[in-house]
Amino acid sequence: MNAPFQPDSISLDQLELGARAVVAAIDWQALDSAESSRLRHFGFDEGVTVETLHLGPFGRDPLAVRVGRMTVAIRRKHAGAVRVVPTVK
């Protein structure tokens, strides 16, 4: 199930620190089954607002992302599978 093409979408790992965005689409194919169900369990879903809160000290990896009321840590590589549209402040 893919969302309609969003020309202004970027991948979550490109999102600026402290910026908010709305999830446009998630490339489930890029993740293995445990990884994708974990992301679903964290509440990643189209239309959900996310915010990059912190970055790991080495190589800016992993990312701490707020999803709904939860803060989760995911690696840059997995964040790359999530397409988001930044919210205009």
Next chain:
Amino acid sequence: MNPLPLVAVAGSPNAGKSALFNALTGARQKVGNYPGVTVERKSGRLQLADGRPLELVDLPGAYSLEPASPDEAVTRDVLLGQQKGERQPDALVIVLDASNLDNHLRFALQLIELGLPTIVALNMVDLAKRDGLELDPSVLERELGVPVVETVAVRRRGISELQGALDDMLAAPRCGVHESVKADIIHLQRRAREIAAAAVIRETPVRRWTHRLDSVLLHPIMGPVILAAIMFVMFQAVFAWSETPVAWIESGVAALSGLAAQIIPSSLLRSMVVDGAIAGVGAVITFLPQILILFFFILLLEGTGYMVRAAFLMDRVMHGVGLSGRAFIPLLSSFACAVPGIMATRTIDDPKDRLTTILVAPLMTCSARLPVYTLIIAAFIPNTRLAWGVGLQGLVMFGLYVTGIAGALLAAFVLRRGVLKGGGGGFMMELPKYQWPAAKDVAIGLLTRVEIFLKRAGTIILGTTILLWALASFPQARPGESQVDASIAGKIASGIEVVVRPIGFNHDIALALLPAMAAREVAVSAIATVYSIDSSDETAAATKLEDRLQGRWSLATALAFLAWFVFAPQCISTIAVTRRETNGWKWPLFMVSYLFVLAYCAAGLTYWTAVSLGL
């Protein structure tokens, strides 16, 4: 006889499930493993108001009934009545984090669909209030169709109300259970969000506590600095605080063996009790204070929520060798002792990540190796100063630690590309809210871990030390013959000597390698024993051990011995705990053999290099 009614406590990770379980059952808990898997089964008893007892089981935290880890698979199987060694629960207590309802309600909805009698504990309502969130439990009751009780498990609030609800529920007749649950997660998630939004009475936007703390503790520069400081304090505590209790235990063990020597007439039995059981188990028990302090810190780091932050900070570094950030604290703890380190790997979700961490943990230089390093370095490495504040002896000691770390990283790298290839390696976890854990929860955690250490490792250690004693005492020497040479241990040592001769080890070392298995620092006392038995002459006996070593070992041999001990095959406690944590003999055997090979190669390489350099 009917078994007790079984009530399962289920919930997502970080919902405060264990604290609620502790609040309901108190310290009377049984901790074991589910058969065939290394997933912990925690159960306890609870008395209902009418006097009926029931068994409460704390299911592993799960996000849904579609498992993404072995823990979650157990949770699903227990709930569906398909788990080996567990009957299907008669009722369910679902624990929810009040400030994370959007997410936790999804699992709750799935669980309620099972059709078991269910109560929802709306937990951590105090933290939700702190974050400016007020909820209406009656809305939840209406939407979910089950009783909802507000609780603050760590402060023991709402517990009697929860017990009352359990009473009422178990009094009602049981209805049937749906065997299969097929629900679309996305659909459940959306429904969960609707209910969560409906239950909100008031929400004041506040800058959350956790976020403020994280902006310091996860700061790119401050974060690692604070982590290093916390680890420094932890290690200071492990070594400094343990000195006094260790001294007590040592004098206690000495007093006990003195007493035993008086009571039991001079005989084989006395030798077995004093030299075998008391000496062997005593040597291991001496580590108990250090292990306790280490566990105390680990439990505190876990309970406050900092553990996950440490993993976050270190993930990139650990990822380089195929491990995850979760491996950091267990590996670091192994510098004090591999036993608590290996037990702490339970927090690693991915089975292969976890196994790799267990297998490399013994390469971290544990405190038991220090006496060996200290003795050999003092005897063979000249105390010269290389630069201001840098001595050669200290440098060698540092080198040994670094070699251990490098060895561990290299081993992890190779293992992750060899026998433990593929799978997970991912790092996806929730960063829970910070909170101060209740002293009672920390105490219960300490108690169960100490019990595991003493019981499981204790029985094996006792058995093995008696075996080692027997090997060293039989057959008994004829007059004029040395007991050491006459014994089976002596014969075995002669056999080992053939193998270790090429890497520069002599008969004394071969003999010390056996008891070193009981506890590494025993190698020192074993060498001391050999030399004191061998010298009948009084003045020679008074010579310092270091001086005697200098006379009998070449520098190349000493260096090879040090290199051996960096990798040395593991002590029995480590092997015992590895067996427990991996559920079988396969991995402990693998661990011992690969480390043996590494130790042999390292010692050989050191010896041959030293000899060719003319040392």
